[in-house]
Amino acid sequence: MTHKHDIRRLPGFNWITLFFFLFLYLPLIILVVFSFNDSRSATVWSGFSLDWYVKAFANDDIQRATKNSLIIAVCSTASATAMATMAALALSRNRAVKNKKLFGGILILPLMVPEIVTAVATLTFFSAIGLSLGLGNIIIAHSVFCIPFAYLPIRARLEGMDESLESAARDLYANKWDTLRLITLPLLMPGIVSGAMLAFIISLDDFIITLMVAEAGSTTLPIYIYSLVRVGITPEVNAISTVLLGVSVLIVTVSYLVGKKK
Amino acid sequence: MMRLGDMIRSHMALIPAMVVIGFFMILPILIILIYSFLAPGDYGGVKPEFSIDAYQRLLFQRDLFDHMVFDPAYLKIAFRSVWVAVVSVVGCLILGFPVAYYIACQPEERRNIYLLLITIPFWTNLLIRTYCWILVLRDTGLINGGLMRLGLIDEPLSLLYTEGAIALGLIYTYVPFMVLPIYAALERLDRRLIEAARDLYSSRWVALRHVVIPLAMPGIVAGSILVFIPALGAFIAPDLLGGGKNLMLGSLVQLQFSSARNWPFGSALAMIIMAMVLISLFFYARSARKNGGGIQH
Amino acid sequence: MTSAIGLNGLQKTYPGSPPVRALRNADLTINDNEFFTLLGPSGCGKTTLLRLMAGFEVPTAGELTLFGDDIAHLPPEKRPINTVFQHYSLFPHMTVLDNVAFGLKRLGKPDGEAKKMAQEMLDLVHLSEFGARKPDQLSGGQQQRVALARALAPHPRVLLLDEPLSALDLKLRQSMRAELKRLQRETGITFVFVTHDQEEALAMSDRIAVMSQGEIQQVGDPATIYEFPENRFVAEFIGDADFFEAEALGGSRYELSNGEILIGPETKTASGAEVTLFFRPEKATLKHAGEGVRGRVSDILYLGNSTDYVVELAQGGALTVRSENHKDGTAIADVGADVVVEIDPAAVRVVTP
Numbered sequence: 011m012t013h014k015h016d017i018r019r020l021p022g023f024n025w026i027t028l029f030f031f032l033f034l035y036l037p038l039i040i041l042v043v044f045s046f047n048d049s050r051s052a053t054v055w056s057g058f059s060l061d062w063y064v065k066a067f068a069n070d071d072i073q074r075a076t077k078n079s080l081i082i083a084v085c086s087t088a089s090a091t092a093m094a095t096m097a098a099l100a101l102s103r104n105r106a107v108k109n110k111k112l113f114g115g116i117l118i119l120p121l122m123v124p125e126i127v128t129a130v131a132t133l134t135f136f137s138a139i140g141l142s143l144g145l146g147n148i149i150i151a152h153s154v155f156c157i158p159f160a161y162l163p164i165r166a167r168l169e170g171m172d173e174s175l176e177s178a179a180r181d182l183y184a185n186k187w188d189t190l191r192l193i194t195l196p197l198l199m200p201g202i203v204s205g206a207m208l209a210f211i212i213s214l215d216d217f218i219i220t221l222m223v224a225e226a227g228s229t230t231l232p233i234y235i236y237s238l239v240r241v242g243i244t245p246e247v248n249a250i251s252t253v254l255l256g257v258s259v260l261i262v263t264v265s266y267l268v269g270k271k272k
Numbered sequence: 273m274m275r276l277g278d279m280i281r282s283h284m285a286l287i288p289a290m291v292v293i294g295f296f297m298i299l300p301i302l303i304i305l306i307y308s309f310l311a312p313g314d315y316g317g318v319k320p321e322f323s324i325d326a327y328q329r330l331l332f333q334r335d336l337f338d339h340m341v342f343d344p345a346y347l348k349i350a351f352r353s354v355w356v357a358v359v360s361v362v363g364c365l366i367l368g369f370p371v372a373y374y375i376a377c378q379p380e381e382r383r384n385i386y387l388l389l390i391t392i393p394f395w396t397n398l399l400i401r402t403y404c405w406i407l408v409l410r411d412t413g414l415i416n417g418g419l420m421r422l423g424l425i426d427e428p429l430s431l432l433y434t435e436g437a438i439a440l441g442l443i444y445t446y447v448p449f450m451v452l453p454i455y456a457a458l459e460r461l462d463r464r465l466i467e468a469a470r471d472l473y474s475s476r477w478v479a480l481r482h483v484v485i486p487l488a489m490p491g492i493v494a495g496s497i498l499v500f501i502p503a504l505g506a507f508i509a510p511d512l513l514g515g516g517k518n519l520m521l522g523s524l525v526q527l528q529f530s531s532a533r534n535w536p537f538g539s540a541l542a543m544i545i546m547a548m549v550l551i552s553l554f555f556y557a558r559s560a561r562k563n564g565g566g567i568q569h
Numbered sequence: 570m571t572s573a574i575g576l577n578g579l580q581k582t583y584p585g586s587p588p589v590r591a592l593r594n595a596d597l598t599i600n601d602n603e604f605f606t607l608l609g610p611s612g613c614g615k616t617t618l619l620r621l622m623a624g625f626e627v628p629t630a631g632e633l634t635l636f637g638d639d640i641a642h643l644p645p646e647k648r649p650i651n652t653v654f655q656h657y658s659l660f661p662h663m664t665v666l667d668n669v670a671f672g673l674k675r676l677g678k679p680d681g682e683a684k685k686m687a688q689e690m691l692d693l694v695h696l697s698e699f700g701a702r703k704p705d706q707l708s709g710g711q712q713q714r715v716a717l718a719r720a721l722a723p724h725p726r727v728l729l730l731d732e733p734l735s736a737l738d739l740k741l742r743q744s745m746r747a748e749l750k751r752l753q754r755e756t757g758i759t760f761v762f763v764t765h766d767q768e769e770a771l772a773m774s775d776r777i778a779v780m781s782q783g784e785i786q787q788v789g790d791p792a793t794i795y796e797f798p799e800n801r802f803v804a805e806f807i808g809d810a811d812f813f814e815a816e817a818l819g820g821s822r823y824e825l826s827n828g829e830i831l832i833g834p835e836t837k838t839a840s841g842a843e844v845t846l847f848f849r850p851e852k853a854t855l856k857h858a859g860e861g862v863r864g865r866v867s868d869i870l871y872l873g874n875s876t877d878y879v880v881e882l883a884q885g886g887a888l889t890v891r892s893e894n895h896k897d898g899t900a901i902a903d904v905g906a907d908v909v910v911e912i913d914p915a916a917v918r919v920v921t922p
Contacts, residue, residue: 018377018466020476026370033367033444034393037404040414044407054417093289100285113286116293123297124505124549126522130542131300133529134307137317154296157289177625178658180645182672182723196662208395215397218507218522222529232399239403239512251400258396266388 038255045248062249072250075234078145082220082230083213085149090156091206097157098164099194103176118162120155128155129222136223144228151223152213159212160205167201200268207265211258301546308539318535326540346524350544353521356435356510357503360442361450364499365492367443368450372491373484375451376458387455394448402441402512409437409513433515441509446502450495457491458484490560497556505545521545571601571636573727573759574622579631579641581617591617593783595631599727599761600776604753606762608770609780610806615763618780619729622761623652636726646675651720652729656736657712659704665715666691666700672723690718693752710741717752727759734769746773767807771795779803795849800921804847811850811888812920813862817842821914827884829862833917844919850877850891852916855901861911864888866902876900880910 048059066072097117101110120128132151141147175197179189195202217232224233231254238247280287311323330350333343375386393401408414409431416428431437461484469479485492507522514520519527521541528538576597583589592614599605607615620626621633624645633641640648651672659668670687674680691697694714704712713733720728730749734742750773753760764770770777771791779786779794779802787799798804801812815823815831819840823831833846855866855878864880867887878890878901890910892901902908 016377017470018463020370020373020480023370023374026367027374030367030371030447031389034390034447037401037408037444038393038396040407041400041404093292096285097289100283104283104285113290116298117289119293120297122501122549122553123301124502124545126505126507126525127301127304127542127546127549128297130525130529130538131304132296134304134535134539135296135300138303150296154292157293161289172656172658174654174656174658175660177623177645178652178654178660179671180625181623181650181652182719183646183675184671185646185675188675193660211395215395215399217397217399218526222526232397235397235399235403239399239406247400247403251397251403254400255396259392262392262395263388 041248042252042255045245045252047245047248050245062245063253066246066249066253069246071229071234072231072246075229075231078228079214079231082145082148082152083210086152086156086213087160087206087209089149089153090209091160091202093153094157094160094205094209095164095198095202098161098168099190102165102168103173103194118158121158125218129219132219133222142225144225147223147225148220148228148230151219152216155216155219156209156213160209163204163208164198164201167198167204171197203268204265207261207268211261214254215258304539304542307536308543310536312534312536323536326534326536329537330540330544349519349524350521352435352518353504354548356439356442356520357500359439360446360503361496361499363439363443364447364450365496368447368495369454369492372451372454372458376455376461383459387452390448390451398445398508399512402445402508405437405441405444405513406432409440432513433518435514435518437513438510438518438520441513442499442503442506445506445509446499449498449502453494453498454488454491457488457494461487493556493559497552500552501549504548572598572634573601573603573636574599574761575632575634575637576618577632577634579618579621579633580629581614581621581626582629590783592621592628595785597778597785597788599759601636601759602757604750604760604762604773604775606764606770606774606777607780608764608767608777608806609786610765612782613780614783615765615780616731617783619652619731619761619763622727623650623729624648649723649725650727650729651723651725652731653713653716653720653733655731655733657704657716657733659712659715659719661704663703664700665696665702665704665707668704668715669719669722671719676723687718687722690722691715693721694718694748709736710745713737713745714748717749721752721756721758724756725758727761730760730762732763732765734764735766742769749773771807779806781806797918798847798920801845801847804918804920809850809889809891810847811853812845812847813882813884813886813888815844815846817844825862825882825884829884831862831912831917832860832914834914834919836919845921846917847920848912848917850889851875851893853888853890853910853912855880855890855892856909856911857902857906859909859911861909862888863907863909866904866906866908869900869904878902878908880908882910 044055045062046058046060047055048057048061094117097113101113101117132154136142136147143150171194175193176189179193180186184192215232217236220230221233221236224230231250235247235250238244307318308326309322309324310318311321311325313319328340330346331342332340333345335341375383378386406413410416411428411430411432413432415431416425419425420428465483465487466479469483470476474482505522505525506520507526510518510520511523511526514523521544525538525541525545528534528541532538574597576595579592579595580590581592583591595614595618607618609615617626621628621641624640624643624647628641631641632639635648635650659665660671663671666684666687669690670683673683673686678686688697688700691700694717696711696714696718699707699711699715704715707715713736716733734745737745746769749760749762762770762773771794774791776788776790777794778788781802787794787803789797794803795807798807804810804812813825815825815833817836817840818824818830821832821835823833823844823846825831831846836844862882862884864882864887866878867881868879870877870879873894875891875893878892879887880890881887888910
């Protein structure tokens, strides 16, 4: 309320911030608005219509791409979250593990390497060992770079957790597995859910790694959209994109709310 | 002294993640390092012959008389990538710093909403968001359409397929990476320091220059690195917004593994990108040690 | 007296540069059905000792026995010892009843029986109606009683309490002290209580171990510790104390530095030796003339039920004399008055530094 007289206030910064958010959201607004446009034009409004959504949902290619994207996302999320949870527990709770910094660094390595390098490396590796599992290839590649995204929220939650709760459980005759099952994991769940949701979106949205690693017939939604962008832009792209956008926003908001819960 | 069996058991939970990352990330990177020193296969892939052809190609070409002639084409692409990445960092700074500052000055509840609003676009599909800039920048796009309707111009401005468009796309993509670390650094800043500066005859801007910016420097450096590194190897923005005439390293690499079919060359380029990343990280680590800062996740 | 817990040369050192010797060579016997307190300032090692008994730390050396059995390397879930944690550590995602029943279920009691026993425990701590609530819906005092019930439910042989009253406000603390003593007597379980509050220790304990810097300074019942502290640390840590230097003249005579003679305790200390004498402020009387140490009143502190007179001594240094305010609290002497501090020789002790 009093921030107008805040000693720190710098004039003009509020306008820049406004411009910033407009800049950030303008493309998204155009995208969403024109997906409901009653004509092919992506810049001239002719009236409200759900035609493009109908066309998009009836499209076989889109259905296939969506199915692939979902399968990949679910599988990668499951494996990445499982591995990240185990790693987070080992690094945070296990006193016997030395070199925690080294292991922690390796866990977030996929974040430090530029995506194009990861894409190329994964492609050459699969080709070198002759791995050809169709969607399986993509799932493996996604699992790797989803690990850090799942790991970070889980670790944050674990560090904020009261260690004495686990001591209390052991004091009351719970062995290590019971403590994990009854105390640690239930309390860790918001972090695990947050991590899983992040991993899910990252996998769903991934483009360059998927593009390079995918074999024929393993089209995902982003790859399909890319092909349309090259060929000719139709508002169907707007429609699918808006749906994808809606799903992502929903997941991010839920993940944020879950992460805030004590 | 721990026995091997005990060691394995206590590190058990770490093993799956380590194996997966080691086997599917670290090992592959070593493989492309090796590939960059092999000869290209006839139908793509590689031939098991040692060759420094790939690295030579960066700087030299064979001319009609089979001599090695200096060819700046690829060097230009590399410099363009660095140049555009630097421009993007500067753009992100100019736009991102005031925003981070503004948000840090807001009351607590509002701050979280702003932060959420910044992160939401980040989690949505980059391809789609970049594609929207095509809609805005192209000859029949929003900007040109609007300017022409207002009668300010007769011919559409050539906004798309320029280096500027790429920079805009990169700024758009990575500006949250600049805002968040700077915000984190500013949020920790004790406002009483600013009060002290103002008390000692500094104007707002002088206080900014002499108190705020130096103390926020770890965040500024972290943000710059977080923008620079991905911008170097970016693919989507350069590809969609740059077109064929403004190739950057990312698109060039992808080309080698699709139509150009020169895997060793692509690997060499990827190695160059990695080298640039490692160099930037090295300078970052050195400056972080001097300033006592660090990247906060 | 059966020994419940026995320590023999128990040590705990944490690695580091330099290494931290949290517990140095502790020897102690805690008896069955005893309310035993570990008392000392922060960092004295009392919490380390408690954690060693609970099993959260493994000793670097020495023996730890429970009713004769060596438990030093037994994990916490295998020891029939339970802990009431300083911040209660109630499981936030379980109801109060499930919290209290937790230990019983882990010990193999079937669900129905565990819940019944848990409810009985809640009755014992006067929280019968709170079984279905979650910990965050309870006040601090109620949470503390749940923590108590949870730790008592499995009927441990020893109950450890880690400064359980420190987070409560004064009145609640005082009523909980009585509650805890009652519980100990009713259940007959050995209580090992950790605190830094010496008033609490004196009020509640059968015996006290005063600790400082990893070592046990003195073990005894409250009266012995208060009246006959064995060294300066114990004398200063428990209650208030007055010290002054004197030269032993043999027998029960001591010479102060300005030549005054004081009659104190009989001692075998050789004549001419420098000693430190000590007494409790409330055991001295302020007089205007007579036998005793001469000085001048430099400050008066009104404390409600008593008044402290700070007396600067003719020989240097100062003493505090505490006088109960029987009538209306008017001061016995004014600031600046010349007075004599009269001390009963039986109340003076020689103390080792």
